[in-house]
Amino acid sequence: MIAAIGIGVAAGIIAGLLGVGGGIIFVPALVLVLGFQQVNAEATSLLAILPVAVVGTWRQRRYGNVRLRDGLVIGLLAAGGTVGGVAVANALPQRALEIGFAGLALVIAVQLLRRGLGPEANRSD
Amino acid sequence: MTAVDTPLVCPDMPLARWLQLGVIGTAAGVFSGLFGVGGGTVIVPLLILWLGYGEREATGTSLAAIGVIAAVAATTQGAYGKVDVGRALLIGIPAVVGVLLGTALQQRVPTRAISIVFAVLLVVVAADLLIG
Numbered sequence: 001m002i003a004a005i006g007i008g009v010a011a012g013i014i015a016g017l018l019g020v021g022g023g024i025i026f027v028p029a030l031v032l033v034l035g036f037q038q039v040n041a042e043a044t045s046l047l048a049i050l051p052v053a054v055v056g057t058w059r060q061r062r063y064g065n066v067r068l069r070d071g072l073v074i075g076l077l078a079a080g081g082t083v084g085g086v087a088v089a090n091a092l093p094q095r096a097l098e099i100g101f102a103g104l105a106l107v108i109a110v111q112l113l114r115r116g117l118g119p120e121a122n123r124s125d
Numbered sequence: 126m127t128a129v130d131t132p133l134v135c136p137d138m139p140l141a142r143w144l145q146l147g148v149i150g151t152a153a154g155v156f157s158g159l160f161g162v163g164g165g166t167v168i169v170p171l172l173i174l175w176l177g178y179g180e181r182e183a184t185g186t187s188l189a190a191i192g193v194i195a196a197v198a199a200t201t202q203g204a205y206g207k208v209d210v211g212r213a214l215l216i217g218i219p220a221v222v223g224v225l226l227g228t229a230l231q232q233r234v235p236t237r238a239i240s241i242v243f244a245v246l247l248v249v250v251a252a253d254l255l256i257g
Contacts, residue, residue, distance in 0.1 A: 001215060004212050004215035004216050005215055005216070005219045007216050008215065008216035008217060008218065008219030008220040008222075008223060009219045009220065009222060009223040009226075010223065011216070011220055011223060012219065012220035012221065012222060012223020012224040012225075012226070012227060013223040013224070013226050013227040013230070014223075014227065014239075014243060015220070015223070015224050015227060016223065016224040016225065016226060016227020016228040016229075016230070016231065017227040017228075017230060017231055017234065017236055017239055018227075018236065018239065018240055018243060019184065020165075020243075021162055021163040021164075021165045021166070021191070022163070022217075022220055022224075023157075023160070023161055023162030023163050024162055024166075024247070026161075026216060026220075027160070027161045027162065028250040028253075028254070029216075030212070030216075031254070032250065032253060034212070036209075039207055040207045040208075040209065041161065042160060042161025042202070042207075043161065043199070043202030043203070043205070043207035043208045043209075044161075044207075044208055044209045044212055044213045044216075045161040045162070045213075046157070046161055046195050046198045046199040046202055046208070047195070047199040047202075047203075047208050047210065047213035047214075047217065048212075048213045048214075048216040048217030048220060049162075049163050049191065049195040049199075049217065050192065050195045050196055050199060050217060051217045051218055051220070051221050052217060052220050052221055052224055053163060053188050053189075053191040053192035053195055054192050055221045055224070055225075056188040056224065057185070057188040057189045057192055059225075060184070060185035060188055061185070063181075063185070065181045065182045065184065065185030065186070066182070066185040066186050066188065066189055067178075067182060067185075067186045068186075068189055070146060070172075070176075070186055070190075071186040071187070071188070071189025071190045071192075071193075072189060072190070072193060073143070073146045073150070074146050074149050074150040074153065074168065074186075074189075074190035074193075075150065075189065075190040075191070075192065075193025075194050075197075076150070076193060077143075077146055077147040077150035077151065078150030078151060078153055078154030078157075078164075078190065078193065078194045078197070079150075079154065079197050080151060080154065081150065081151035081152065081153070081154030081155040081158070082154030082155070082157055082158045082194050082197045082198045082201065083154075083158065083197065083201050084154070084155060084158065085154055085155040085156065085157060085158020085159040085160075085198070086158035086159075086198055086201040086202055086205070087158075087201075088155075088158070088159055089158060089159050089160075089161070089202075090202075090205050090207070095257070097159075098254045098255070098257065099254070099255060100159065100160065101160055101161075101254060102250075102251040102252075102254040102255045103251075104160055104162070104166075105247045105248075105250050105251040105254070106247070106248065106251045107166075108166065108244075108247055109244040109245075109247035109248050109251070110244075112240040112241070112243055112244035112247070113240070113241060113244045115237070115240050116237045116238070116240035116241035116244065117237075117241065
């Protein structure tokens with residue numbers, strides 16, 4: 001229980017700091033720290049993402065950064081793809097899913113390295 | 126609710142726009158369902174490059190889409206019996222506190238250095254998953 005809460009807080013801080021989603025941290029943490037199967041980790045991550053996205057939307061909306069109609073339309077029109085993606089995740093061998101997720105982790109790592117090593121952004125610090 | 130809100134059902138939205146939003150949603154949904162992530166990696170760049178969004182509003186709008194996508198995906202995974210609801214809440218609710226902390230800290234810590242450290246961590250995670 002303590003481990004799960006720790007994962008939540010740590011993942012949230014990293015997500016807030018770096019602007020990455022919670023899932024890229026929740027899934028490997030569930031697999032590597034709590035010993036989940038890949039597909040169970042992905043399923044549990046999806047529910048854990050929900051409160052983060054809802055509170056995030058509410059906060060960003062106050063800053064005028066949310067085009068609510070577009071966001072909700074994207075989410076609703078995503079339903080077919082989402083259900084299909086979940087079905088594929090449940091049909092694939094665990095090994096294939098692990099390899100796919102590892103590929104995603106590497107893509108995000110490259111994006112972060114570019115940002116970390118690239119030219120200075122126009123920030124105050 | 127303020128006057129800024131526009132109705133969801135809007136006959137004035139051109140078909141091309143519906144199609145664009147549908148393509149973005151479908152791509153994000155497949156990605157989210159397959160990998161257990163929100164889909165922001167797909168939505169944010171497409172909103173910027175295809176619909177001309179600014180970075181902040183792309184990120185903000187993607188959060189609203191992710192909320193719907195995650196709800197649909199988690200419900201579907203629940204039907205497969207793969208969701209650990211207790212663990213999800215133990216992680217997801219503290220994560221909200223973490224995100225608020227992280228966002229507040231953003232201006233006070235070296236995010237470039239942290240990006241590099243986290244990138245290295247992701248490479249280690251990928252290696253661990255690949256080695257199995």
